[in-house]
Amino acid sequence: MEAIFQFVQLTKSERLQDFTHEKLNKLEKKYDWVIRAEVYLKKQDGMEPKGFICNIKLSVPGPQIFAESNEESFEAVIAETVSDLERQLSKRKSQMKTR
Numbered sequence: 001m002e003a004i005f006q007f008v009q010l011t012k013s014e015r016l017q018d019f020t021h022e023k024l025n026k027l028e029k030k031y032d033w034v035i036r037a038e039v040y041l042k043k044q045d046g047m048e049p050k051g052f053i054c055n056i057k058l059s060v061p062g063p064q065i066f067a068e069s070n071e072e073s074f075e076a077v078i079a080e081t082v083s084d085l086e087r088q089l090s091k092r093k094s095q096m097k098t099r
Contacts, residue, residue: 002037004037041053050072
């Protein structure tokens with residue numbers, strides 16, 4: 001799966017990219033029909049204690065799948081967003097089987 005990263009008002013972080021790739025690779029192994037992921041990471045000031053935001057759009061057959069989370073750290077927000085995506089992918093897979 002191709003992953004495109006955008007860091008909004010942040011400097012690029014290889015560590016966060018590697019962490020996100022690790023999480024997305026688990027999804028790719030389970031759902032091999034995922035084509036691409038667009039990952040947006042940003043820090044929103046004034047939203048204490050949270051304020052770390054991650055949105056991920058997945059290109060899949062049919063409509064895109066999107067998830068966004070707001071947590072206390074980048075690791076937590078990435079894990080939560082990927083978890084939301086996995087629920088949506090599971091639902092999409094069950095819909096694909098019934099057609």
